Amino acid sequence: MDIIISSSSTKPIYEQITSQVKAQVMSGKLKQGDPIPSMRALAKSLHISVITVQRAYEDLQRDGFIETAVGKGSFISARNQTFWQEEQQRLCEEHLAKAAEIGRACGISAEKLKEILEMFYEEV
Numbered sequence: 637m638d639i640i641i642s643s644s645s646t647k648p649i650y651e652q653i654t655s656q657v658k659a660q661v662m663s664g665k666l667k668q669g670d671p672i673p674s675m676r677a678l679a680k681s682l683h684i685s686v687i688t689v690q691r692a693y694e695d696l697q698r699d700g701f702i703e704t705a706v707g708k709g710s711f712i713s714a715r716n717q718t719f720w721q722e723e724q725q726r727l728c729e730e731h732l733a734k735a736a737e738i739g740r741a742c743g744i745s746a747e748k749l750k751e752i753l754e755m756f757y758e759e760v
Contacts, residue, residue, distance in 0.1 A: 637666060637672055638660070639678070650691040651692075653678075653689065654692045654696055654699075654701075658696075658699075667712060668713065670711060671710070672710045674709060675690050693710060701713055701719075
């Protein structure tokens, strides 16, 4: 499991961890049943607090991305892909709502906003 922490990011460290683990699960890099490092091991390798890793693991477990078995460790869960897709769709909807609000305020037509969205969507 590769996690890179950016000290210049506006995202809290625990969110950087959760988003990177989720992305690795969705990309297939981490698969169902794969073990993940213990909280202490990950904290030590990233040079951060165990409490920060604990917060990330709690969020990942709550969201269904990992499962923890006492005495065995934490593993990638099977029930995560649908949740991740729903979460990403909700995020897109928030951004699109904001774009629509700005468009209305500036007098940009819905057709023009659709053209702009299509242009960005097709970019590689």
